[in-house]
Amino acid sequence: xxxxxxxxxGSLTGHDQEVIREKSEKVRRIFDRVNAVDVxxxxxHQDQPHVEMNVSAEHTDNFVSSASATTVISALDSAIQKVxxxxxxxxEKLTGHKSTGVxxxxxxxxxxxxxxx
Numbered sequence: 001x002x003x004x005x006x007x008x009x010g011s012l013t014g015h016d017q018e019v020i021r022e023k024s025e026k027v028r029r030i031f032d033r034v035n036a037v038d039v040x041x042x043x044x045h046q047d048q049p050h051v052e053m054n055v056s057a058e059h060t061d062n063f064v065s066s067a068s069a070t071t072v073i074s075a076l077d078s079a080i081q082k083v084x085x086x087x088x089x090x091x092e093k094l095t096g097h098k099s100t101g102v103x104x105x106x107x108x109x110x111x112x113x114x115x116x117x
Contacts, residue, residue: 001028002036010043012072020076024053027080031087033058039079041072051075053083063087 003024005017012020024037034057042050045068052066063086067078 001025001034004036004038006038006040008040008042008044010041010046012041016072019073023076023080027055027083027087030084031057031091033060034087039076041075049075051079053079055083055087057087057090060090063090 003021005012005020005024020039020041024039027037028034034055036056038054038056040052040054042052044050048068048070049072050066050068051072053064055063057063063083065079065082065086067075067082069075069078
């Protein structure tokens with residue numbers, strides 16, 4: 001899985017980039033078909049950095065989330081939580097657990113022709 005970290009209107013320290021990369025890689029535990037994660041940190045407002053995550057997966061549209069907070073890490077945590085919720089919802093749609101399983105369907109009673117009196 002490829003993780004791209006970029007910054008707008010400022011720069012990130014090496015430590016922050018590693019933390020962002022490590023936390024972003026954990027998105028894959030929710031949905032195995034994740035190919036790439038793009039994280040963009042916007043420092044246009046110094047007091048509230050804005051984090052945007054773009055997750056691309058196989059055979060589906062991209063999942064996008066964004067969040068602002070007082071620190072980069074707390075904004076990242078909020079954005080990851082939002083994208084994980086989107087991935088869970090998509091995975092639930094794919095697996096279709098809401099339908100009735102075969103073992104819960106009651107079989108119809110069979111009447112054979114030989115038993116008729």
